[in-house]
Amino acid sequence: MLIERPVPVDAGAAIARLRDRFGDRVQTGAAIRDAHGRGEGLHDIMPPAAVVLAHSTAEVSAILAVCNDTRVPVIPFGVGTSLEGQIQALHGGISLDLSAMDRVLSVSAADLDCRVEAGVTREALNAHVKSKGLFFPLDPGANATLGGMAATRASGTNAVRYGTMREVTLGLTVVTPDGSIVRTGGRARKSSAGYDLTRLYVGSEGTLGVITELQLRLFGIPETIAAAVCQFDSLRGAIDAVVAILQLGIPLARIELLDALQMRACIGYSRLEGLAEAPTLFLEFHGAPAGVDEQVAQVGEVAALNGGGALRWARAQEERTALWTARHNAYWAARSLRPGCETFATDACVPISRLAECILETTAAAEALDLVAPVVGHVGDGNFHMLVLFDPADADERARAEALSEGIARRSLAMGGTISGEHGIGLHKMGMMAAEHGDALAVMRSLKAALDPRGIMNPGKMLPG
Amino acid sequence: MLIERPVPVDAGAAIARLRDRFGDRVQTGAAIRDAHGRGEGLHDIMPPAAVVLAHSTAEVSAILAVCNDTRVPVIPFGVGTSLEGQIQALHGGISLDLSAMDRVLSVSAADLDCRVEAGVTREALNAHVKSKGLFFPLDPGANATLGGMAATRASGTNAVRYGTMREVTLGLTVVTPDGSIVRTGGRARKSSAGYDLTRLYVGSEGTLGVITELQLRLFGIPETIAAAVCQFDSLRGAIDAVVAILQLGIPLARIELLDALQMRACIGYSRLEGLAEAPTLFLEFHGAPAGVDEQVAQVGEVAALNGGGALRWARAQEERTALWTARHNAYWAARSLRPGCETFATDACVPISRLAECILETTAAAEALDLVAPVVGHVGDGNFHMLVLFDPADADERARAEALSEGIARRSLAMGGTISGEHGIGLHKMGMMAAEHGDALAVMRSLKAALDPRGIMNPGKMLPG
Numbered sequence: 001m002l003i004e005r006p007v008p009v010d011a012g013a014a015i016a017r018l019r020d021r022f023g024d025r026v027q028t029g030a031a032i033r034d035a036h037g038r039g040e041g042l043h044d045i046m047p048p049a050a051v052v053l054a055h056s057t058a059e060v061s062a063i064l065a066v067c068n069d070t071r072v073p074v075i076p077f078g079v080g081t082s083l084e085g086q087i088q089a090l091h092g093g094i095s096l097d098l099s100a101m102d103r104v105l106s107v108s109a110a111d112l113d114c115r116v117e118a119g120v121t122r123e124a125l126n127a128h129v130k131s132k133g134l135f136f137p138l139d140p141g142a143n144a145t146l147g148g149m150a151a152t153r154a155s156g157t158n159a160v161r162y163g164t165m166r167e168v169t170l171g172l173t174v175v176t177p178d179g180s181i182v183r184t185g186g187r188a189r190k191s192s193a194g195y196d197l198t199r200l201y202v203g204s205e206g207t208l209g210v211i212t213e214l215q216l217r218l219f220g221i222p223e224t225i226a227a228a229v230c231q232f233d234s235l236r237g238a239i240d241a242v243v244a245i246l247q248l249g250i251p252l253a254r255i256e257l258l259d260a261l262q263m264r265a266c267i268g269y270s271r272l273e274g275l276a277e278a279p280t281l282f283l284e285f286h287g288a289p290a291g292v293d294e295q296v297a298q299v300g301e302v303a304a305l306n307g308g309g310a311l312r313w314a315r316a317q318e319e320r321t322a323l324w325t326a327r328h329n330a331y332w333a334a335r336s337l338r339p340g341c342e343t344f345a346t347d348a349c350v351p352i353s354r355l356a357e358c359i360l361e362t363t364a365a366a367e368a369l370d371l372v373a374p375v376v377g378h379v380g381d382g383n384f385h386m387l388v389l390f391d392p393a394d395a396d397e398r399a400r401a402e403a404l405s406e407g408i409a410r411r412s413l414a415m416g417g418t419i420s421g422e423h424g425i426g427l428h429k430m431g432m433m434a435a436e437h438g439d440a441l442a443v444m445r446s447l448k449a450a451l452d453p454r455g456i457m458n459p460g461k462m463l464p465g
Numbered sequence: 466m467l468i469e470r471p472v473p474v475d476a477g478a479a480i481a482r483l484r485d486r487f488g489d490r491v492q493t494g495a496a497i498r499d500a501h502g503r504g505e506g507l508h509d510i511m512p513p514a515a516v517v518l519a520h521s522t523a524e525v526s527a528i529l530a531v532c533n534d535t536r537v538p539v540i541p542f543g544v545g546t547s548l549e550g551q552i553q554a555l556h557g558g559i560s561l562d563l564s565a566m567d568r569v570l571s572v573s574a575a576d577l578d579c580r581v582e583a584g585v586t587r588e589a590l591n592a593h594v595k596s597k598g599l600f601f602p603l604d605p606g607a608n609a610t611l612g613g614m615a616a617t618r619a620s621g622t623n624a625v626r627y628g629t630m631r632e633v634t635l636g637l638t639v640v641t642p643d644g645s646i647v648r649t650g651g652r653a654r655k656s657s658a659g660y661d662l663t664r665l666y667v668g669s670e671g672t673l674g675v676i677t678e679l680q681l682r683l684f685g686i687p688e689t690i691a692a693a694v695c696q697f698d699s700l701r702g703a704i705d706a707v708v709a710i711l712q713l714g715i716p717l718a719r720i721e722l723l724d725a726l727q728m729r730a731c732i733g734y735s736r737l738e739g740l741a742e743a744p745t746l747f748l749e750f751h752g753a754p755a756g757v758d759e760q761v762a763q764v765g766e767v768a769a770l771n772g773g774g775a776l777r778w779a780r781a782q783e784e785r786t787a788l789w790t791a792r793h794n795a796y797w798a799a800r801s802l803r804p805g806c807e808t809f810a811t812d813a814c815v816p817i818s819r820l821a822e823c824i825l826e827t828t829a830a831a832e833a834l835d836l837v838a839p840v841v842g843h844v845g846d847g848n849f850h851m852l853v854l855f856d857p858a859d860a861d862e863r864a865r866a867e868a869l870s871e872g873i874a875r876r877s878l879a880m881g882g883t884i885s886g887e888h889g890i891g892l893h894k895m896g897m898m899a900a901e902h903g904d905a906l907a908v909m910r911s912l913k914a915a916l917d918p919r920g921i922m923n924p925g926k927m928l929p930g
Contacts (some may be wrong), residue, residue, distance in 0.1 A: 108816070108818060110708055110712070110817065111817055111818045112711065112712065112817075113816070152657055153655075153656075153661075154657070155655055159655060163632075164655050166655070167628075167632060176908065180904055180907070181904065182903070182904045182905040183902075183903065183904075183905060184905055186881060186882065186883055186901075187815075187816045187881040188814040188815060188816065188846075188847055188848075188881070188882045188883040188886065189814065189817075189847050189848075190618075190620055190624060190629050190631070190814060190846050190848065190886055190887065191618075191814060191883035191885060191886060192617055192618040192668055192812075192883075192885040192886065192887050192888060192889040192890070193883045193885040193890055193894070193898065193901055193902070194668070194890060194905075194906075194909055194928075195665060195668065195669055195909045196618075196631065196661075196664045196665060196667065196668055197905055197908055197909065199631070199661045199664035200661060200664070200665055202661065203657055203659070203660065203661055204660060208660075220712050220713060220714045222714060223713075247574070247575070247685050248688075249684065249685045249751075249752075251716065286714075287714075288715075288756075288759050288760070288763065289759075290755045290756065290758070290759040291752070291753075291756030291759050291760070293755070294753050294754075294755040295753070295756070298753065347657075349655060349656060350652075350653060351573070351575075351576040351578070351652045352575065352576055353573060353575035353576045381653075381654040382653055382654050383653075383654075412653075416651060416652040416653070417651065417653045418651055418655075418656035418657075419658050420656060420658040421655055421656060421657065422655065423657060424657040425657070425658055425659060429658070433658065433659060436651075436658055436659075437648075437658070438647070439645055439646065440648060440649055440659075440662055441659075442645070442647075443641065443647055443916065444659055444660045444662065446915045446916060447660055447665075447912065447915060447916075449915065450911045450912060450914065450915030451908065451911060451912075462659060
């Protein structure tokens with residue numbers, strides 16, 4: 001993951017023109033540039049030449065027109081929580097900060113949808129709609145902006161029930177590189193009217209245009225929410241239970257796996273009592289009372305058949321919060337296993353029938369490489385993360401960590417999976433894109449050339465050169 | 466909808482080259498050309514110059530290479546059930562018949578997915594997977610090929626629960642116009658690895674390439690399936706009940722609306738006993754027994770609050786089949802209202818909060834135009850069809866029918882909806898594309914130019930010239 005940075009593009013003329021219009025919303029101080037030059041958990045800062053704070057779609061249009069005219073790179077920026085180097089300014093240029101575009105534009109309880117500016121975070125949206133009995137389910141962990149979540153096709157713990165950003169995004173406002181403002185999709189639940197531009201921009205990581213508004217699905221807060229943990233004799237038993245749950249069509253809202261090592265970390269970090277250092281499923285059920293009770297009974301039976309213990313329930317809000325806070329803090333808990341270490345998260349996603357095998361081979365590989373690498377998984381989707389800890393000062397360990405990461409991506413592909421379940425490609429996974437997509441990569445390159453002919457949108461990302 | 470046909474392209478050289486390789490699988494008889502030159506319910510035949518029957522992806526590649534070389538149009542063809550003129554050979558050329566590519570390539574019960582060739586029909590797939598306890602839920606009415614369903618982004622009665630072809634298609638094999646074979650997506654439930662080519666080809670109506678294989682999600686046959694009908698005092702009451710059901714998050718598998726006129730047709734045509742000529746919801750519940758009972762009770766309460774009568778149940782397979790057969794036959798029932806008439810189906814889809822208003826205004830417009838036009842609706846999605854009956858020999862009536870259709874599309878757009886919920890654009894809706902998409906149409910044109918630079922793929926469709 002040590003990426004050589006080319007000589008940055010000269011953005012001087014563009015910055016001068018932007019200053020004329022936006023004044024001190026064009027910032028070139030070292031601190032703000034550095035803060036915009038790396039994502040979460042990354043070490044190599046690649047600062048942009050300037051940061052421009054946009055307040056409206058019209059302003060984004062004006063900024064892009066200047067950058068397109070001067071062929072200066074533009075990197076859309078939300079709150080900087082991306083994980084694969086998406087916002088590092090490889091070729092310099094402008095970081096286009098959308099965090100001030102944070103208005104919830106409309107909410108419809110009848111239609112279960114809303115329109116938001118791209119800088120609204122998922123937590124802010126949930127705070128906004130809660131009083132209407134609504135919620136936005138996607139939860140990738142970080143309090144990311146919704147624009148950023150769309151750009152990376154994020155998902156997280158609720159995706160098994162509610163889908164990913166691909167499914168919950170009904171439409172977008174996008175500014176194309178030449179400054180045109182286009183609206184994609186709409187408010188209808190489905191449409192067969194033309195190419196699916198919404199799904200093309202979702203997951204495009206800022207390489208085709210800038211998402212400035214989103215029309216998103218919302219959901220009614222369920223009448224009954226129940227959470228539970230279930231501990232298993234073996235990792236395979238835990239995953240076999242998940243496969244059975246999916247096959248039975250039990251509509252769980254969340255099914256999260258933590259391996260024994262990650263449980264050790266969480267028990268220590270979040271002071272979880274009464275739980276063993278064993279493979280564990282965190283479960284959440286949404287529905288009406290009788291349906292939830294029935295799901296619970298079904299899951300209990302399935303767990304028992306697969307070496308699982310009794311389900312430990314958390315129906316009260318506080319207990320549920322404690323449980324899911326521990327899950328949310330898994331990243332920090334993992335880091336506490338080796339204080340001073342750095343970490344990165346792998347992101348394989350495989351067909352569920354291969355998940356046990358994939359995780360077991362992966363944990364064996366980590367052991368063989370003498371690495372500390374706990375596992376957390378959105379196992380209902382076949383997606384798991386290994387949090388690989390390494391000492392950044394130890395070049396050999398860093399090399400082993402990277403070897404592990406590449407091995408996981410190759411294993412995922414060999415099993416019919418993907419190199420990225422939800423974090424995207426950015427800079428770090430580009431080297432594996434050809435292995436995943438083959439000749440389809442040429443189609444992706446044609447799309448990029450057609451929609452960003454001057455190559456100003458987040459250049460050097462996602463598509464290998 | 467009277468479309469002037471340009472002079473067809475000279476396909477002679479291409480046909481000769483194709484004959485060299487494919488012999489009598491290149492057909493130029495009038496009957497087969499005519500059968501490939503119109504869709505369902507359409508009258509204006511625009512035959513291709515030849516029909517070529519492909520047996521494999523490699524053959525499709527060879528056919529496209531010839532046609533690209535000679536700049537001859539290619540129109541992918543499944544079983545000819547599209548409704549908007551998608552397969553009419555506006556500019557002549559080759560109808561590429563995929564119906565012989567009808568193998569189910571693999572089925573995984575553990576992963577709840579399958580891979581099929583594009584010519585497999587949805588009924589054939591269901592027959593194939595039933596013994597494994599699986600089913601493919603999408604049901605657009607016609608026994609369409611899965612390739613055709615993907616190409617038009619089809620959905621139907623189960624979409625409220627299981628999604629449309631957009632949601633259930635995990636990946637594709639696509640042959641691009643120059644004959645390249647690309648695989649999009651994969652078997653992972655989700656992926657953030659690059660542009661979403663799968664969703665780009667789904668709904669592209671054969672204008673970007675030829676879909677030859679599909680990786681599709683399957684679902685376990687539910688433990689309990691219950692069906693019911695509920696009749697209402699008013700159309701508004703029926704739709705208000707649907708809105709309440711959606712807001713409560715009751716996970717119905719189907720919620721279909723038939724208006725009083727359509728009920729009159731169905732009662733006569735399918736000999737439904739004990740039902741009145743009143744607005745009616747057809748409902749289907751999937752799940753485990755207690756959950757289904759609870760859903761039933763909730764729906765009963767909601768219906769009563771909105772002027773609905775008691776739910777009439779059909780738990781036994783035969784009763785359910787009778788009920789849904791009547792729903793399936795709604796089209797033929799409607800035609801029986803005026804024997805000898807022709808019909809077409811409108812396809813508006815609006816935000817659910819506007820659905821009652823949209824349907825009521827539309828039925829009033831039909832009355833004002835003195836047209837017989839019953840309504841059936843996939844109301845859980847906000848989608849409804851009006852089956853407009855007209856005497857093809859009566860030019861004035863045909864003109865009024867077309868005025869009604871255009872009015873519905875404009876009304877849908879004015880309410881934040883789409884001109885096509887599930888039938889696509891083809892030839893017939895092209896005139897409304899600019900009204901729906903505005904500047905986004907330019908982006909669609911860029912995509913078309915990038916991926917089909919010679920314009921051989923189903924030319925003259927979807928994107929207005």
